[in-house]
Amino acid sequence: MILKTKKNTKRLKASVYAFLFAASAFAQNANPIPQSYENAAMPDSAKNAQLEEVSVTGTRAQPRTKLTTAVPVDVVDMAKLSASAPQVSVADILNYVAPSFSSNKQSIQDGTDHIDPASLRGMGVDQVLVLVNGKRLHQTSLVNFQVGPGRGQVGTDLNTIPTAAIERIEILRDGAAAQYGSDAIAGVINIILKKATKQLQVNVTSGANFTDDASLSLRNKTYDGEYLKADANYGLPIGKNGGFINLTGSYDYRGRTDRTTPYEGTIFKDYNATNADGSYKYDYTKFISAYGATKASATEYFQANGLTGKDITDEELTRRNKTRADYQMIVGQAGLKDYKGYLNLELPLAGKQAILYATAGYNGRNGRSSGYFRLPSHPSRYLPDVYKDGFLPHINSVITDFNTIGGVKGDISGLKWDLSNTFGGNKFMFNIDQSANTTYEKNTKKEFDAGGHAFYQNTTNLDLSKKLDVLEGLNFALGGEFRYENFQLIKGEEQSYNINGNSDSYLFTPKADGTASDANRPGGSQVFPGYSNNLTKTRTSSAVYADAELDVTKKWLVGGAIRFENYSDFGNTTNFKLVTRYRVTDFLSVRFAYNTGFRAPSLHQIYFENTTTQLVNGTLTQVAVLSNQNAGAKALGIPQLKAEQSNGLSGGFTADFGKVTLTTDLYRIGVKDRIVFTDAFSGKSTTGGGTPTENAVYLALKNANADVAQFFVNSINTVTKGLDVVLTYKDKIKGGDFRADLAFTYSKTQQDGEAKTPNLLTKDQVFPTSSKMILETISPVIKGSLGLNYSIDGFTILFRNSYFGEVADPNISGTVNGITEYQISEARVITDLAFSYKFNKYVTATIGSNNLLDIYPTAVNKQKLPDGYDNGRFRFQNAASQFGYNGRFVFARLSLTF
Numbered sequence: 001m002i003l004k005t006k007k008n009t010k011r012l013k014a015s016v017y018a019f020l021f022a023a024s025a026f027a028q029n030a031n032p033i034p035q036s037y038e039n040a041a042m043p044d045s046a047k048n049a050q051l052e053e054v055s056v057t058g059t060r061a062q063p064r065t066k067l068t069t070a071v072p073v074d075v076v077d078m079a080k081l082s083a084s085a086p087q088v089s090v091a092d093i094l095n096y097v098a099p100s101f102s103s104n105k106q107s108i109q110d111g112t113d114h115i116d117p118a119s120l121r122g123m124g125v126d127q128v129l130v131l132v133n134g135k136r137l138h139q140t141s142l143v144n145f146q147v148g149p150g151r152g153q154v155g156t157d158l159n160t161i162p163t164a165a166i167e168r169i170e171i172l173r174d175g176a177a178a179q180y181g182s183d184a185i186a187g188v189i190n191i192i193l194k195k196a197t198k199q200l201q202v203n204v205t206s207g208a209n210f211t212d213d214a215s216l217s218l219r220n221k222t223y224d225g226e227y228l229k230a231d232a233n234y235g236l237p238i239g240k241n242g243g244f245i246n247l248t249g250s251y252d253y254r255g256r257t258d259r260t261t262p263y264e265g266t267i268f269k270d271y272n273a274t275n276a277d278g279s280y281k282y283d284y285t286k287f288i289s290a291y292g293a294t295k296a297s298a299t300e301y302f303q304a305n306g307l308t309g310k311d312i313t314d315e316e317l318t319r320r321n322k323t324r325a326d327y328q329m330i331v332g333q334a335g336l337k338d339y340k341g342y343l344n345l346e347l348p349l350a351g352k353q354a355i356l357y358a359t360a361g362y363n364g365r366n367g368r369s370s371g372y373f374r375l376p377s378h379p380s381r382y383l384p385d386v387y388k389d390g391f392l393p394h395i396n397s398v399i400t401d402f403n404t405i406g407g408v409k410g411d412i413s414g415l416k417w418d419l420s421n422t423f424g425g426n427k428f429m430f431n432i433d434q435s436a437n438t439t440y441e442k443n444t445k446k447e448f449d450a451g452g453h454a455f456y457q458n459t460t461n462l463d464l465s466k467k468l469d470v471l472e473g474l475n476f477a478l479g480g481e482f483r484y485e486n487f488q489l490i491k492g493e494e495q496s497y498n499i500n501g502n503s504d505s506y507l508f509t510p511k512a513d514g515t516a517s518d519a520n521r522p523g524g525s526q527v528f529p530g531y532s533n534n535l536t537k538t539r540t541s542s543a544v545y546a547d548a549e550l551d552v553t554k555k556w557l558v559g560g561a562i563r564f565e566n567y568s569d570f571g572n573t574t575n576f577k578l579v580t581r582y583r584v585t586d587f588l589s590v591r592f593a594y595n596t597g598f599r600a601p602s603l604h605q606i607y608f609e610n611t612t613t614q615l616v617n618g619t620l621t622q623v624a625v626l627s628n629q630n631a632g633a634k635a636l637g638i639p640q641l642k643a644e645q646s647n648g649l650s651g652g653f654t655a656d657f658g659k660v661t662l663t664t665d666l667y668r669i670g671v672k673d674r675i676v677f678t679d680a681f682s683g684k685s686t687t688g689g690g691t692p693t694e695n696a697v698y699l700a701l702k703n704a705n706a707d708v709a710q711f712f713v714n715s716i717n718t719v720t721k722g723l724d725v726v727l728t729y730k731d732k733i734k735g736g737d738f739r740a741d742l743a744f745t746y747s748k749t750q751q752d753g754e755a756k757t758p759n760l761l762t763k764d765q766v767f768p769t770s771s772k773m774i775l776e777t778i779s780p781v782i783k784g785s786l787g788l789n790y791s792i793d794g795f796t797i798l799f800r801n802s803y804f805g806e807v808a809d810p811n812i813s814g815t816v817n818g819i820t821e822y823q824i825s826e827a828r829v830i831t832d833l834a835f836s837y838k839f840n841k842y843v844t845a846t847i848g849s850n851n852l853l854d855i856y857p858t859a860v861n862k863q864k865l866p867d868g869y870d871n872g873r874f875r876f877q878n879a880a881s882q883f884g885y886n887g888r889f890v891f892a893r894l895s896l897t898f
Contacts (some may be wrong), residue, residue, distance in 0.1 A: 017467055057131070068654075073173070074098055084328030086250070102119050105334075121747045125156075138403065161191060168192050177597030179577065193342065193344040197245055198235065200232065205891055208227060211854050216242050218262065232311070246343070248340075249340070254300050267376060299497070343359065360405075371679075401427075425456035430492070438521040448525040452489075485539050496525045539603060545563040569644055575596045578593065593649070598644060605675060609746070631700055639758070641714060644671055644714070651665070667722050682697070719750055722745060722747035780882050805882070848890075
């Protein structure tokens with residue numbers, strides 16, 4: 001059951017009214033009049049705009065407009081949006097202009113705070129394939145293992161590419177594994193880089209979150225999340241045959257935001273008491289030794305010192321001259337510094353008979369986020385001799401990402417050929433500070449090199465295509481691909497993962513029943529224990545494909561593709577795709593497609609292992625992510641991972657009435673053997689009566705310094721059903737250019753049938769309610785946007801309302817009258833507004849706001865769901881957030897063109 005909270009705010013109503021008013025204005029101005037598809041009397045601006053929307057994704061024939069493709073393709077003009085939109089990163093821009101796309105900043109999610117997971121049609125972040133100039137882009141090395149979007153999955157970081165380097169982005173909303181290979185179950189995102197020359201473009205954007213949120217006023221601030229972005233793009237012609245080199249550099253600084261309030265729970269208990277001179281009233285070391293040994297010794301110590309474990313927070317704050325604000329977390333976006341550079345080059349050879357091309361990009365990123373405050377009232381995580389008032393540990397990321405493409409293409413008597421090699425990688429290192437390894441007591445370090453992980457990918461492609469004189473034209477393509485992948489775990493320094501065995505009372509030693517006392521101190525750096533082993537794993541895949549598109553008549557197109565692929569670690573897969581489009585009238589076409597697809601389990605999912613600190617049932621818990629190669633997994637009967645298999649069916653129509661264009665598409669995507677993250681397992685020793693299976697898990701946990709373990713398993717089938725509608729209106733109004741874009745998507749993913757479980761496990765252990773909610777409710781089922789853009793005499797106004805449907809967070813639950821209820825974040829409308837003025841051909845200034853009305857998600861109902869509210873730590877649900885919880889963002893941008 002999902003708890004419905006009371007609808008709020010006048011600001012939301014105002015935004016809804018604005019949305020409806022703009023929609024009404026759009027409807028009144030549209031006045032669609034059917035015209036001939038070829039001979040429509042469109043204004044020049046509309047014709048030019050349509051030329052800009054030519055797509056090369058999903059077809060190996062001639063480029064097509066979004067209205068003549070056999071499958072839906074969105075064309076996003078990034079060159080314009082990056083100059084005028086309130087959003088500043090690639091993922092943020094797409095989240096507001098492409099309803100089928102979803103991406104949001106995460107908080108208290110370890111490494112995921114520093115990389116924004118992105119998905120299509122509400123499916124997995126690893127079920128969308130990303131291309132750069134039509135070539136496969138590598139994924140990150142990060143596994144998203146906290147409770148949130150993309151849990152247990154590995155995505156692709158779109159924000160490694162500077163917006164200033166991108167001409168347009170094409171989003172293919174249909175399965176395309178038969179054309180492009182693994183991951184393209186939900187669709188394909190193709191990033192097309194700029195080719196412009198003889199023009200220097202410089203953009204500087206500055207802004208911050210100016211919000212009415214109460215948490216800022218508590219810190220005597222009026223804004224946070226300070227933002228500065230500077231980028232430059234310049235192109236040079238090479239030779240006289242159209243060669244060019246286009247260069248981009250970019251720097252981003254993003255400050256942290258914080259939407260927490262002072263901690264309302266217990267900070268000090270009587271065993272933390274201090275004297276007037278600041279000394280401790282009790283010997284805390286002796287207390288921990290007794291408390292961590294047996295219940296009897298703990299009781300004896302308590303009785304001997306008159307302790308009861310009562311809350312003495314208020315009086316102890318007074319003695320220490322502190323306030324509750326000194327002990328609060330930071331829940332908000334991570335701070336980031338980003339350095340990016342990109343090169344795009346083409347050089348004709350031998351009089352244009354061949355073209356040499358190259359792309360190279362680099363991204364260096366430093367991030368800073370935090371975890372849970374380690375309070376003095378938490379015996380196992382408190383070191384009074386090191387941090388008298390507890391501590392707030394921080395995760396500092398050092399991320400390096402690069403991508404290179406090199407190749408040569410040409411045309412020999414109508415045979416087009418393209419030979420290329422793409423090599424790229426992502427390295428993610430963790431540095432932890434303001435932390436401690438509590439098992440080292442006074443000798444602990446405070447800063448740790450916790451190691452990290454890396455992923456490298458090399459892809460070689462040969463593509464051949466030729467147009468044949470068959471009926472109205474046949475384009476036939478053949479190709480092959482060889483891919484090498486390398487995944488690494490990088491060991492951290494010893495104290496970042498080790499347990500100091502010099503004092504038995506501080507060792508992590510689960511009790512005989514397999515559970516751990518909350519006084520047992522976990523080893524490793526608090527907030528993020530380091531990686532304890534070096535690991536390198538590789539694999540290869542080989543593929544061949546054939547692809548054909550036939551214009552049977554001038555009105556009827558049919559096409560198909562088939563692909564055979566072999567992986568060195570799990571075997572073969574064959575997939576195909578069939579498409580057709582028929583022009584019913586001069587302004588109306590219908591289209592249908594069917595495809596099968598697959599997603600190979602990532603090397604990360606097969607071999608990743610680490611121990612992290614997670615909140616489990618309200619308690620900070622050491623959770624080990626163990627690979628299926630681990631003895632614990634084998635004892636539980638968890639099999640080796642295999643590929644996910646999919647089948648997709650879509651159908652719709654496109655309409656062109658001159659000033660108005662419309663695309664509507666229905667789809668169904670079934671996925672078999674979907675890889676999920678299991679629930680947390682605990683073990684039991686043989687001395688505690690454990691079975692051999694329970695003991696194997698117990699030993700695996702002890703070796704991993706963890707309380708519980710999780711595994712990857714192919715367990716469920718899913719079905720995703722949806723509808724996408726895109727309506728565009730363009731016209732000249734009062735001498736200016738007007739454009740309206742109305743887009744809507746409905747995408748519902750549900751479990752299909754029962755979870756498949758190993759014999760020794762239950763369905764709830766393999767696929768619990770929390771995992772089901774991540775699958776079905778953590779992303780909006782409904783999204784929509786209405787964007788209005790008007791330009792006249794150098795002045796441009798952008799107005800956009802974006803609708804985000806409700807989501808539910810499995811982290812935030814409670815029991816009401818014996819029934820488990822979950823907090824939802826209700827639907828919201830977010831308003832963007834921006835004004836630009838072009839002073840001359842060199843200078844343009846823009847001011848505006850994202851979330852102009854300062855809308856926030858539904859606040860957590862602390863009366864009904866106190867565990868989720870967590871004494872004020874989570875005023876808003878942090879895992880399931882449609883648009884974040886930073887409030888109003890105000891910006892100014894200066895654009896220079898020379």
